[in-house]
Amino acid sequence: xxxxxxxxxPVSDVEREYAAAxxxxxxxxxxxxxxxxxxxxxxxxxxxxxxxxxxLSEHLENPxxxxxxxxxxxxxxxxxxxxxxxxxxxxxxxxxxxDGTVTAEVEFGLPYQGPNSFVHGGxxxxxxxxxxxAATAPQAGVxxxxxxxxxxxxxxxxxxPLTIAARLREREGRKIWATGEIVVDGKVAVSAxxxxxxxxxxxxx
Amino acid sequence: xxxxxxxGSRKELSRYYTGAETYLTAVPxxxxxxxxxxxxxxxxxxxxxxxxGAAHIPLxxxxxxxxxxxxxxxxxxxxxxxLGMWEGDGVVRHDPVTGPENTxxxxxxxxxxxxxxxEGEVTLGLPYQGPPAAVHGGICAALLDAALAxxxxxxxxxxxTAKLEISYRRPTPLYQPITVRAKQLRHxxRKRFTVGEIVVDGEISAAAxxxxxxxxx
Numbered sequence: 570x571x572x573x574x575x576x577x578x579p580v581s582d583v584e585r586e587y588a589a590a591x592x593x594x595x596x597x598x599x600x601x602x603x604x605x606x607x608x609x610x611x612x613x614x615x616x617x618x619x620x621x622x623x624x625l626s627e628h629l630e631n632p633x634x635x636x637x638x639x640x641x642x643x644x645x646x647x648x649x650x651x652x653x654x655x656x657x658x659x660x661x662x663x664x665x666x667x668d669g670t671v672t673a674e675v676e677f678g679l680p681y682q683g684p685n686s687f688v689h690g691g692x693x694x695x696x697x698x699x700x701x702x703a704a705t706a707p708q709a710g711v712x713x714x715x716x717x718x719x720x721x722x723x724x725x726x727x728x729x730p731l732t733i734a735a736r737l738r739e740r741e742g743r744k745i746w747a748t749g750e751i752v753v754d755g756k757v758a759v760s761a762x763x764x765x766x767x768x769x770x771x772x773x774x
Numbered sequence: 775x776x777x778x779x780x781x782g783s784r785k786e787l788s789r790y791y792t793g794a795e796t797y798l799t800a801v802p803x804x805x806x807x808x809x810x811x812x813x814x815x816x817x818x819x820x821x822x823x824x825x826x827g828a829a830h831i832p833l834x835x836x837x838x839x840x841x842x843x844x845x846x847x848x849x850x851x852x853x854x855x856x857l858g859m860w861e862g863d864g865v866v867r868h869d870p871v872t873g874p875e876n877t878x879x880x881x882x883x884x885x886x887x888x889x890x891x892x893e894g895e896v897t898l899g900l901p902y903q904g905p906p907a908a909v910h911g912g913i914c915a916a917l918l919d920a921a922l923a924x925x926x927x928x929x930x931x932x933x934x935t936a937k938l939e940i941s942y943r944r945p946t947p948l949y950q951p952i953t954v955r956a957k958q959l960r961h962x963x964r965k966r967f968t969v970g971e972i973v974v975d976g977e978i979s980a981a982a983x984x985x986x987x988x989x990x991x
Contacts, residue, residue, distance in 0.1 A: 591824075595821070609848070611805070613871075615810045625837055656814075680878050685860050690934065691871055692870060715942055716909065
């Protein structure tokens with residue numbers, strides 16, 4: 570069993586330490602994202618929280634510590650689905666099996682809600698896009714979605730463990746087809762198929 | 775400006791008019807919760823832009839943990855909250871794409887456009903990145919699914935997504951305004967057929983076709 574994240578480029582100890590700190594920050598932020606869905610709209614505490622967050626942003630947004638080039642090396646650590654450093658990611662930790670199947674376990678909370686007590690259809694589509702693209706095992710870690718079809722067979726409940734799986738179906742040059750599904754209680758709730766295009770080797774650098 | 779907000783409720787009446795535009799989603803306001811969610815978005819973005827090795831990151835963790843602990847004492851269990859957050863009429867304020875109270879949401883604010891279309895403009899930053907400098911394909915899918923649902927709402931008949939097909943024609947760029955638009959083409963019994971697209975600089979970067987089914991009443 571390989572955590573897909575490990576397929577990213579190797580990192581130094583300093584980078585690893587920094588990444589761990591970012592991951593801890595994201596975990597706390599994720600807690601706040603969730604808690605904001607459960608607090609009273611008019612709770613006076615929010616005024617204080619907003620003020621403290623504002624001060625923290627001022628602190629973080631200083632030019633010395635901010636990258637001038639806005640685009641960071643993409644990878645599995647800060648994307649919006651699996652990125653442990655990204656507070657808006659659940660995050661979905663992907664595991665690659667020996668046969669190339671990519672699997673993940675996840676339970677969605679209130680921030681991911683669409684219809685009352687169910688996962689948002691757009692969130693299911695987002696997850697499918699991401700897990701299918703991971704199953705294409707892109708070289709250089711970059712792949713573009715060309716076509717994605719998502720079918721919703723039954724509503725996906727919040728607060729219930731879900732199993733996600735995806736696999737590569739066919740490869741033809743830079744075109745890769747993959748399929749996958751989200752299973753709840755042994756039943757397929759969402760299924761998807763996608764066509765993905767690998768960038769030309771030169772463009773991937 | 776005429777609005778019908780319900781104080782203290784998680785929902786507000788939709789289709790309300792502010793000046794020239796008729797909004798179909800919750801409009802970010804001045805409430806403490808909207809403000810806190812928008813400050814949180816700012817932090818998520820700032821962290822994504824922080825230079826590797828910046829010394830203050832560990833300090834940030836402590837401060838965020840303290841804030842989270844304090845907030846936690848003021849919250850209800852999620853399952854209790856579920857009931858309250860659906861009170862009121864109209865559109866929700868907590869949707870992960872359009873909700874100003876949800877940090878995950880950019881948020882995408884949509885209004886009535888001509889000829890049955892609904893549309894909204896949004897600019898996405900690094901937290902929404904997939905391939906280098908481009909919006910994650912899954913985020914495009916989420917934006918489109920939400921936009922199609924808003925188009926159904928405009929047409930006066932909602933449904934749950936049954937099938938969503940998305941064609942990605944070119945990368946959707948970060949840090950550039952993008953327009954997300956949608957329209958319900960027709961409905962037959964409980965089925966609704968709805969299309970949508972993401973437009974950048976006058977060109978379509980992603981197009982969606984959706985089938986939605988209304989719940990049995």
